[in-house]
Amino acid sequence: MNPTAAVLVIGNEILSGRTKDANLGHIAEALSGIGVRLREARVVADVEEEIVAAVNALRARYTYVFTTGGIGPTHDDITSACVAKAFGVALERNPEAVARLERHYGSAQHLNEARLRMANIPAGGILIDNPISQAPGFQLGNVFVLAGVPNIMQAMLDGLLPRLAGGPELHARTVACELAEGVIAAELGALQDRHPELEIGSYPYFRNGFFGVSLVLRGTDEAEVAATADELAGIVRRLGGTPNVTVGTKG
Numbered sequence: 001m002n003p004t005a006a007v008l009v010i011g012n013e014i015l016s017g018r019t020k021d022a023n024l025g026h027i028a029e030a031l032s033g034i035g036v037r038l039r040e041a042r043v044v045a046d047v048e049e050e051i052v053a054a055v056n057a058l059r060a061r062y063t064y065v066f067t068t069g070g071i072g073p074t075h076d077d078i079t080s081a082c083v084a085k086a087f088g089v090a091l092e093r094n095p096e097a098v099a100r101l102e103r104h105y106g107s108a109q110h111l112n113e114a115r116l117r118m119a120n121i122p123a124g125g126i127l128i129d130n131p132i133s134q135a136p137g138f139q140l141g142n143v144f145v146l147a148g149v150p151n152i153m154q155a156m157l158d159g160l161l162p163r164l165a166g167g168p169e170l171h172a173r174t175v176a177c178e179l180a181e182g183v184i185a186a187e188l189g190a191l192q193d194r195h196p197e198l199e200i201g202s203y204p205y206f207r208n209g210f211f212g213v214s215l216v217l218r219g220t221d222e223a224e225v226a227a228t229a230d231e232l233a234g235i236v237r238r239l240g241g242t243p244n245v246t247v248g249t250k251g
Helices: 012-016 024-032 048-061 079-087 095-105 113-119 150-163 181-194 222-238
Strands: 004-010 037-044 064-068 091-093 120-122 126-128 137-140 143-146 171-177 199-207 210-219 244-247
Touching (some): 004 024, 024 037, 024 064, 048 079, 079 091, 079 120, 091 095, 095 113, 113 120, 137 150, 171 222, 181 222, 222 244
Parallel strands (some): 064 143
Antiparallel strands (some): 171 210, 171 244, 199 210
């Protein structure tokens, strides 16, 4: 089993540049840790038809879909209603979600109608715990609806990871060197052709006054990843570089 995932980032504030997304990288790393490969990420505005279309397209293509943003108390928080529409189910006020909000806010004075909107969950939705502010996310089918606030999203994700069926563990090696990509491109392409089951990526950098490149190899066969990294290190030496091999994706 090789489960895949997509992330759907929802919010005008992301598209305007006012808010910088801090969730995608965290989700990608967490999923990689359980053998789920993130294959796509989209950003859409707070527009109903665009959210509905994106949810339906992604849930049909990937094992899991994670949405972030749009489940707060304001008028532009429309993610829950859009997910309900995508699945063709009613949006209902969930009694358990209401109870969690009542315990958190403590009185009817503080739990106003705007905050109660955060208890509106599509019919059939399974609540995702929010240990920070209690307003839950939810799972409907293979779609997991999470908050956009990074620390809340991370807490939600930590709690739901045990629900997911992961795949084989992904292993990685990085071969970093101060060679230009153009110098190593042909040899790197040939190496990829010889090892089609591995993912081999090239990521140039400039630091300490020098250009270089981090060559990252990923795969489920740890021995093959290690052996291919050694092979790549030999290629780098032959081309006049000094390889620095590390376990993982840093380099």
